[in-house]
Amino acid sequence: MTDRALWHGQAHMPTSQAQRLVVTDGDGAWLTTSDGRRLLDATASLWHANVGHGRERIARAAYEQMRRLETYHVFGRFANEPALDLADRLADLGPVQGGRVMLTSGGSDSVDLACKLVRRHWQLEGRPEKTVVVSRETAYHGLHGFGTSIAGLPYNREGYGSASLVPETLRIPAHDLGAALAQLDAFGTDRVAAIILEPVIGTGGVFGPVEGYLEGLQAFAQERDVLLVVDEVITGFGRTGVMFASERYALEPDLVLMAKGLTSGYAPLGAVLVAPRVADRFFDGDDAPMFRHGLTYSGHATACAVAHANLDVLEEEGLVERAAHLEKVLADAVQPLADHPLVHEVRAGAGFLAGVQVVDEVRGDDVAQECVRRGVLTRTIHANTLQICPPFVTTEDEVRLVATTVADALDTF
Template sequence: MSLNHIPSPGDPGSRLLDGPALWPAQAHTPTVLGRQLVIDRGEGSYIFTDDGRRLFDGTAGLWHANIGHSNPELAEVAFDQMRRLETYHIFARFTNDKALALGERLAEISPIDRSKVILNSGGSDAIEVACKLARRHWQREGRASKKVILSREFAYHGLHAYGTSIAGLDFNREGYGTDSLVPETARVSFNDPEQVAAVVAEIGPENIAAIVTEPVQGTGGVNPPVPGYLEAIQKICRENDILLLLDEVITGFGRLGTMFAAERYGIEPDMVIFAKGITSGYAPLGGVLVSPQVWEPFYIDSPDTPVFRHGATYAGHATAAAVALRHLEILERDQLIPRVKELETLLRTEFDKLARQNVAVTDVRVAGLLGGITLAGHLKAEQVCDDLIELGYVARPLRGNTIQVSPPFIISDQELTLFVTAIDQAITERENR
């Protein structure tokens, strides 16, 4: 159908125009309308459709449902907080007790010593703030040329203006009339530190404000760092006065078996961007942990102290903060982060077995409770994931013909084994058609 053609009621394409008012996210709309699964409830590691199907949530929603769905403790704490105070903004002289308490708790567990905490509504918001703060830092330092933000091939950092601009997935930057909505951005290799150093030298460190990276790339195909890569990036940053921004929207709060991936890989970033796992998805919340090097100049007791103009209506939302505080208690009380380490071992064993048994699997990757399965080119990850739904499991197709596996932390050993078995079955049946 031509883009310039508006279907009349008699045209076959008119059913698309008469579909639901809700615009599907991240979708080629014509291929999903009429095929959407309407999720009307969840329970633990399972979700249920409005037509009665029970599906194992093998992706924890969008990487976030770490403690599973419909946890009554989080529902109750949200209810109690709303009855007391739904929220109050944290602009200027105002704040609220739950935002303050969450800030203190995050500073305690932060991989950055003496960090300050900027709160907002999610990962894309947090990326926007972190990139702006990186540039603001160097402007305040009087080094006005340091404006470029570097990011990696295949990176995903949300879809606000900065997230779109630093995306390493080209399709997320295309179609806006320019290579980058924010012009001062560039991409570096996702696995070759020598190429990163070459790009830094070419652009000039005097022009670069920050390098932003996911410790383990998520949407780009579940790509753990090659040995030494993150350490090399950190060294490049330190030697060239470039801020290191770690996007832990997916990896933060236990997904890799440590509270933050920075701990697992021994990285000392200047900022950590977080979201998703801080509330297990029970409330929209994200933010940035900021190092003293960056925040201290904004705290000096002087009329000349600059203001960093950040803030949103729901930054420090009291109910979201209350949910996050309880969620962090549950992670600790139920020993869910150590449990992820145990599950990583099992997931690696099951993935290795899958790769040995199924010739259509060309690569498997595991980091914590994150897994990626790459399929041979004659199979399509999208089709295999559709087949998995018919078997009662949710997985997600990603770049590189990859199947994403990232179940809730509460998954049992048996459920994890059965999940990988179902993936094997779906691949085999698709190949034999």
């Protein structure tokens, strides 16, 4: 039955209903569909199934927490123990010393929270003109109000009656530091509240940073009194071979956005780690201001218990280190694809993820469908690019299988 009520996200619904792929089971790096096919999950679902599918330990953590207390909100003076413990754990793990943590329901929530908070910060600093949030071309920061507004993918931002849902936004070149700084200088940074960036651009096509770009943009932000927001929704919790990409690229963020790998998708949960420069004023003194923001399910006790179990698995099984090892395995496996006549470019080596950009004359969606027919689940992201981002439990042979399957699929066109 194709005519079902579910409205898929980011979907052309007539196509999605006609070609719907229903996943029913998962085990490690593998999935089973409703028609009985077994598929290697080359995308870790939406970049998040880091510890693999079907972890009984994580399911039991959710069950035990629900039996005790499914959740209780964290508004006002209320809290629950899993939320308190997780916030402390993230503050210790994260790339910010002495930070505070606000919990959310996912990555898009974290983006909206951060964009509101940087504007609130400058209002309290007595600099109300600093409202503009700068992002990079081809960037993806979710699809909530602010995320839509700062999107570097035009098709995600357009179609709502204005150039940007929130008007105070600006996009800069994603890889050319000189051009980016020149544009910022011309615009005038007196109005800029923050620069937000992904250390490795994900949905925008899997682009690692050009040498010197991140460091240069960070130095500019520090010199011009602009906050730096690092979106680690995809890169956080091991995808780049360290717990956070900010460590790998020597970034010193004022805010760090987290989600996806925080629970490996076993529960919807996100977080924003906030440096003392921004957070301290809200914690100090009887006259401390309030940040009037919150979500019904922020600090959800069961989701936080799931996050603890997921982080335990990452640490005890050495999966972050495994991702670092598999980064080279994947880069070596996909490199021969660069010579295929139907491949425009292969991008790998900035973590355990890769993008294979197919030439414009061939639809990447058709190649992805052929991969599925051959037993490997991938999908197309920006610039006609096949996404490869497997779970950390994927074996070396399975990583190579992804690459050879893409090659075999391309050979059919």
